[in-house]
Amino acid sequence: MSGPLRVVHYLNQFFGGIGGEEQADVGVTARAGAVGPGRLLEKALGDDARIEVTLIGGDNFVSERAEEASRAIAAELERIRPDVLVAGPAFGSGRYGLACELVCRVARERGVPAITAMHPENPGASGARRGLYIVPTGASTTSMQAALEALAPLACRLGRGEALGLAEVDGYMPRGARRVHDRGRPGYQRALDMLLDKLHGRPYRSEVPYAAPERVAPAAPIPDLARARIAMVTTGGLVRKGNPDRQVSANAVRYHRHTVSELESLSPKEWEAYHAGYFNHLVNSNPNYILPLSFLRDLERQGKVGRVHEHIYALPGVSTPVAVAVGHGRNIAADLKAAGVDGALLVAT
Amino acid sequence: MISAIYNFALTTGANRVIRGARIEHVCGDPTLSPEKDYAFGMRIVTAALETLTVAVPGPTLFDPLASGKEAAHAS
Numbered sequence: 001m002s003g004p005l006r007v008v009h010y011l012n013q014f015f016g017g018i019g020g021e022e023q024a025d026v027g028v029t030a031r032a033g034a035v036g037p038g039r040l041l042e043k044a045l046g047d048d049a050r051i052e053v054t055l056i057g058g059d060n061f062v063s064e065r066a067e068e069a070s071r072a073i074a075a076e077l078e079r080i081r082p083d084v085l086v087a088g089p090a091f092g093s094g095r096y097g098l099a100c101e102l103v104c105r106v107a108r109e110r111g112v113p114a115i116t117a118m119h120p121e122n123p124g125a126s127g128a129r130r131g132l133y134i135v136p137t138g139a140s141t142t143s144m145q146a147a148l149e150a151l152a153p154l155a156c157r158l159g160r161g162e163a164l165g166l167a168e169v170d171g172y173m174p175r176g177a178r179r180v181h182d183r184g185r186p187g188y189q190r191a192l193d194m195l196l197d198k199l200h201g202r203p204y205r206s207e208v209p210y211a212a213p214e215r216v217a218p219a220a221p222i223p224d225l226a227r228a229r230i231a232m233v234t235t236g237g238l239v240r241k242g243n244p245d246r247q248v249s250a251n252a253v254r255y256h257r258h259t260v261s262e263l264e265s266l267s268p269k270e271w272e273a274y275h276a277g278y279f280n281h282l283v284n285s286n287p288n289y290i291l292p293l294s295f296l297r298d299l300e301r302q303g304k305v306g307r308v309h310e311h312i313y314a315l316p317g318v319s320t321p322v323a324v325a326v327g328h329g330r331n332i333a334a335d336l337k338a339a340g341v342d343g344a345l346l347v348a349t
Numbered sequence: 350m351i352s353a354i355y356n357f358a359l360t361t362g363a364n365r366v367i368r369g370a371r372i373e374h375v376c377g378d379p380t381l382s383p384e385k386d387y388a389f390g391m392r393i394v395t396a397a398l399e400t401l402t403v404a405v406p407g408p409t410l411f412d413p414l415a416s417g418k419e420a421a422h423a424s
Contacts, residue, residue, distance in 0.1 A: 213360070213361045213362045214362060215362055215407070216362060216364065218364035218365070218404070218405045218406070218407065219364070219401075220404070221401065221402050221403050221404050222401045222402050223402075224402075225398055225399075225401070225402055228401075230398070230401075236375070278372045278373055279373055280373075281373075282373045282374045282379050283373065283374065285379065286374075286377065286379065288376065288377070288390070289373075289374040289375055289376050289377050289379075289390070290375055290376070292376045292390065292394045294387075295376065295387075295390060295391050295394040295395075296394065298391075299394075299395070299398070304398075305398065342401075343398075343401040345351060345394070345397050345398070346350045346351070346363075347350075347351045347352070347369070347375050347376060348350055348351070348352040348354075348358065348375070349352075349353070349372050349373070349375060
């Protein structure tokens with residue numbers, strides 16, 4: 001390769017100099033050369049790289065019309081064919097962070113190495129778990145210089161086609177990728193060293209990083225149960241008798257939705273549990289133990305609950321990777337919300 | 350979320366956690382007579398519904414089987 005690396009830089013309408021919130025609906029435009037923070041980025045990149053084009057998109061436009069925005073970005077990348085794309089930094093700005101994540105994904109799909117930077121709590125930072133390179137920054141633009149200095153050398157390496165090293169060494173957010181390599185000393189020795197360090201109060205570092213579970217803001221209370229539509233979901237492995245839908249008993253890649261609008265109760269003649277994580281025989285004698293339809297019907301009759309939702313959702317909640325479970329939960333919740341459900345009971349075995 | 354292993358539910362971030370009976374029979378108890386089994390399950394289900402009507406700051410345990418009705422917050 002000859003000449004400096006050709007970089008495309010993505011900015012939102014604010015950093016791109018188009019305007020503030022009132023301009024958040026503008027579509028994607030391309031400007032030659034570096035714009036705004038791009039000038040600082042270019043300095044940090046040094047002589048080996050230059051910003052060929054700056055792509056600018058309105059935060060609302062990109063978040064609300066993601067497909068259109070993706071097509072526009074993809075067309076620009078086809079036209080420019082850069083060596084690397086840099087997006088942001090987005091700091092703590094949520095829509096901008098999500099836009100940077102989207103732009104990086106579009107670039108990667110087209111074989112263009114991409115990297116962005118934002119605050120670890122920016123919603124766009126979840127893109128790291130989807131394999132994107134994201135450099136952590138502070139929450140505000142005061143960390144601009146530090147962010148660009150961390151971003152630039154990584155962008156150059158990606159642009160030259162180099163693979164980056166470990167996240168903790170190269171300073172990007174862990175992507176959850178595992179690589180096989182030789183640590184030099186066997187595991188039992190490393191474990192004992194770690195134990196001794198712990199017992200002596202010395203600092204040590206686990207080789208199994210702890211991924212804290214995602215925090216979800218609690219749903220607002222329901223003002224009046226007597227007017228509420230209530231749904232039921234179970235991870236107890238409820239299936240129709242004989243499992244005609246061929247659900248698995250563990251590591252479910254799908255859940256099933258069943259209609260119970262005609263039913264007063266779950267009869268053991270029609271329903272059973274198929275779940276590899278507990279003894280199912282008691283539930284097989286009374287499936288309402290894991291999906292309390294009989295109770296809710298009584299409460300509905302007594303007027304204590306407005307309406308029992310006509311659909312139930314079931315899967316075996318065992319041996320499922322967290323990422324898959326998050327997807328199931330998100331889809332079920334979206335379905336319930338779209339159906340106007342006010343609250344749901346999730347029974348977990 | 351109604352669960353007999355409520356500690357898992359709390360530490361993984363479920364916000365309204367209702368203690369169920371046992372893993373094999375979360376909403377009821379087959380060792381009781383049918384009437385008592387039903388009343389027992391109803392207590393759990395009713396408690397679960399009531400939690401939907403109160404605000405919680407984060408993962409919170411509601412124990413319908415304890416004598417008092419106070420809620421405990423996850424540490």
